[in-house]
Amino acid sequence: MTVIPPVRRPRLFAGDCSFLVAVGILTALGLIFLSSASAPLAFERFHDRTAYLRHQVLSGLLPGLVLFAIGSRMRRSVLQRMAVPFFVGSLVLLLAVFLPAFGVTHGRTRSWIQLGPVTFQPAEIAKLGLILALAVFLTVRRPRWFDIHSWSRGLVPFAAIVGLPFAIIVLQPDVGTTVIIAAISGAMYVAAGAPWGHLA
Numbered sequence: 001m002t003v004i005p006p007v008r009r010p011r012l013f014a015g016d017c018s019f020l021v022a023v024g025i026l027t028a029l030g031l032i033f034l035s036s037a038s039a040p041l042a043f044e045r046f047h048d049r050t051a052y053l054r055h056q057v058l059s060g061l062l063p064g065l066v067l068f069a070i071g072s073r074m075r076r077s078v079l080q081r082m083a084v085p086f087f088v089g090s091l092v093l094l095l096a097v098f099l100p101a102f103g104v105t106h107g108r109t110r111s112w113i114q115l116g117p118v119t120f121q122p123a124e125i126a127k128l129g130l131i132l133a134l135a136v137f138l139t140v141r142r143p144r145w146f147d148i149h150s151w152s153r154g155l156v157p158f159a160a161i162v163g164l165p166f167a168i169i170v171l172q173p174d175v176g177t178t179v180i181i182a183a184i185s186g187a188m189y190v191a192a193g194a195p196w197g198h199l200a
Helices: 017-046 051-073 076-096 122-138 151-171 175-191
Strands: 103-106 109-115 118-120
Touching (some): 076 122, 076 151, 122 175
Antiparallel strands (some): 103 109
């Protein structure tokens, strides 16, 4: 008697479901807070309380979901090979905001790039680039000379990698993004095995 193995159906998200739930909850809370905070201003400017919320959903959430689905199906080896080029490319985009032909200033912050009708913030791309670069550097491609418990061979090279996008964003200046980058980088450094004293 021949036993036919069950056919596995491909899943859209091949990962930790608890992570997916956490991301979904945070996204929903963010949209709720955005709707509550922006409704009066949106009504004053556009006579539509959902103007900013709709813009965020169409230009941020939906494209993000598409990219999330694509990224979740990619092999880790592909992401590892992309890490350094993606990180370098994000640094180039951060520097491009200072070019008059591309950079756009909002208030006192010059942190946006405009390409025709499309406007985006390179710092958001730099966050992902830095996460990929640190993940690769601290794990699978950790140099032999790197010692995460050492100040000179651990903290200094780590700070050099983080310092590149950090310094550029400080010059824009974008305080909120620098705080987020510092928090993410510090958490990854400690999670990789670094002593808490390095961050004190």
